[in-house]
Amino acid sequence: MNAKILLAGATGHLGEKILRKLLDEGADVRVVIRPNTPLEKIGKLKQYDIGVIQTDMSNINELTLACQDVDCVVSAVHGLEDVIIGVQSALLEAAVNAGVPRFIPSDYASDFTKQAAGENRNFDLRRKFHEQLDKSPIAVTSILNGAFAEILFRGNPLLDVNNNSVSYWEDEDKKLDFTMMDDVATFTAAAAMDATTPRILRIAGFQVSPKELAAIAGESKEQPFELIRQGSLEDLRALIQRERAAHPEGEQELYPAWQQLQYVHSMFSTTLFPLDNKRYSDIQFADAKTFVNMLVEAP
Structure with missing residues (x-):
């Protein structure tokens, strides 16, 4: 059976690329978007054979319903604390409630696990969210890809x-x-379909x-x-x-x-090391x- 993937952030540049690559891989994809998403972006999503769920991204009950029978939640959201921690925390809680086995957070960055706190504001937000991920019962895979x-x-x-x-x-x-965005999307889609991924995957084109x-x-x-x-x-x-x-x-x-x-x-x-390019x-x-x-x- 095709893997069922829930994707958040599909209206963004990277998110849409991940969506297309998931469909290329044969995934059964549904996406969650905000109720105030512009009609132009909604129309763009509806050209694909996917489920489109509009919901308040802080509504745990609705997000839990969206996560039912899903094999992996993939996040490609971007923003500041209200998104990287707020929205992703709700997604994580919903995924756990629904019994989703795997979660891929919106990291897609250089290896901030090897950087000191305070060096990069946006990486600090991801590091803070990782504290929640590491306490969660769900299997998590972060994809780090440099610039x-x-x-x-x-x-x-x-x-x-x-x-x-x-x-x-x-x-x-x-x-x-450096890694081209298309290559990051391709790798992310492959990882989403792979039930054996480790905690961190590092790639550099x-x-x-x-x-x-x-x-x-x-x-x-x-x-x-x-x-x-x-x-x-x-x-x-x-x-x-x-x-x-x-x-x-x-x-x-x-x-x-x-x-x-x-x-x-x-x-x-x-510097990203070791690399998982050949996975x-x-x-x-x-x-x-x-x-x-x-x-x-x-x-």
Whole structure:
């Protein structure tokens, strides 16, 4: 029989990709969405052969009904404390009430289990939710994937193909973890269908240093790329503290500038290891050269 999966966060960019990959895997999918979800997003979901359940995401009884006969709850929600802890806590309680055997939380990040508290506001929320997960009777699998490679498409100074430069902090030889969002979705769908997953799965489509990134981009564009050192990790930490103090309104925003700098700090201070890329042999991750070629050729 096909696995029955409940997906939360299917209207988001990653969530919809996970939905499509689950359907490709032959899963029987139902999604939970808020009552105030825009009609455009609801219409987009209804193009798929899935169950769409609109419910108050804090209503434990309704969420428990949605979880009935489900093999795995997959969360791809994103937000601040009210979502990462509030909504996911309700999902977790409902899953336990309904006897769901497995739960995949919305982590999809660098390995915050190896980072100190206070280094990254959004990771601290996930770490706090993990305290609940670790006390729960349900089997939990977190998927950690480093940075979504697509961030480099947004004029990110880590790789500036317009100005032929690669910026870095501390060490030009530090390996950075990148995974394309499609590959994260494919791996997540496979993990959701796999009843034997461990507590943590780590994946990285490619691990590449700033120096290697500059060489690959230079070869792809047939022009030299300059390596630009922005400072040490201590310099970056001090910059984050100044920016956060100067912009307190960012505490209510998901991605204020200082939070984005915190993500950069995590990239240059941790490395995913060991990797579980080979757990599902049919998944072929985009490598650094393939991705950089794509980036250079993008309009």
